[in-house]
Structure formats: structure tokens, C-alpha cells
Amino acid sequence: MIYLKDRAPVAAGNNSEVYRHPEDETTLVKVVKPEAIARANARWDFFRGRRRRYFHLKNFMRVLEEQIAVLAAEGRASPHLEEVIGLVETDLGPGLMVRCETYQGEIAPTLHKIMTDGGLKDHMRQPLEAFLAWLEASPIVANDTGVGNMVLSDRRDGELRVVMIDGYGETAAIPLKSWSRWLNRHDKRRKCDSLRRRLNLL
DSSP, X not given: OBOOTTSXXXXXXXXXXXXXXXXXXXXXXXXXXXXXXXXXXXXXXXXXXXXXXXXXXXHHHHHHHHHHXXXXXXXXXXXXXXXXXXXXXXXXXXXXXXXXXXXXXXXXXXXXXXXXXXXXXXXHHHHHHHHHHHHHHSSOOBSOOOTTSEEEEOTTTTOOEEEEOSSBSXXXXXXXXXXXXXXXXHHHHHHHHXXXXXXXXX
16 A cells, blocks of 8 residues: 555646655656546446446556557557556555656656746757657557646656656547547647647747
């Protein structure tokens, strides 16, 4: 059991809160927010789609599915996706344990924070383009390429890279983008172009 109730989250999204592991600062634990659990329980079974039996943990299942899709297609984990360690039991409910991405010794900033703090620096542009090229070509389904879902990390040997920490996985009840490689790439190309415009890369 991992005890998190007396700790403050280091980040939060629409569905989850993120905590540092109390015994390992290189690890983060994502747990589902109570309000997200309430939303999931209030939905009709039909609108939960094919993951209805996972209830409020369906987002964890999306992450695991996409990680496995990358392993199947590329033969190894991608440096552009968060490193998933596994599922754990916490005093706030089941948690998804991931490796903490860092930048210059601190928790890696989101692209949103970088843009808020003055925008991309020249040395950040190539790693971002490398990420976008990978994203378009990869098998993963990207449902939200907002600037809050990606971080800039130098955790691996100081090499700068962009890592997607949220916003991936098929959300549709009928998983057309999972079934059609063409449709998935078309959707991601459109989203990547939108992200390039937002980040002034075009």
C-alpha cells in the first residue's frame, strides 16, 4: 500500500491527480480524482463504450493499450511516451506508476509552462519537431495534443526530448482510429499542424 492522502499532488489533469512516490522521488503515481469517478459512475453503460467494465479506470487501460501498441510496432518502448512502471494500490485507490520526467533537475515543464514563461528557445525546436514526426508515424492514437499534455525532458543522459504524458489512447466507443491506420495518421497530421501553429513552428 502506498500512502498519499497526506501529500499534495504535484500535477493534475481532467481525470487524475499526480503524486510523487513517498519512497522514490524518481517515480510518480497517478490516481483518479473522486469527481472523475462520480462522472464515470453516472454515465450509462452504453456511453462508456467498449471499456465499460473498467469503469473509472478506463484511462489507465487506454495508456496500457497504447504502450503495448508501440511495443508491438516498434519492438521497444518509445522515448516520447511516459515510462509506465505498473499498477499499484494506494490509499486513494488504484494508481498508475510512471517514471518522473525531469528537466535540469526539476519535474519536467509542460509545453504550456514553457510558452507561458517566454516561449520556445532555439534549442527546443529540433526535439519538438522530432517528437511531432514520431507522433505522426507512430501507431498511437492521440486524442488531445494540447500543450499541457507534453513535457520537455532531459532525464535520459541529458538528451533533450519531448514526452507525451497524457492525452493519448482511443476515446471513441467505436474505435475507428485504432482500426484504420490512414484515419489515425490523417487525424494526427491535422493535430500536429495545429500544434506547430500554436508553438510558432510554421
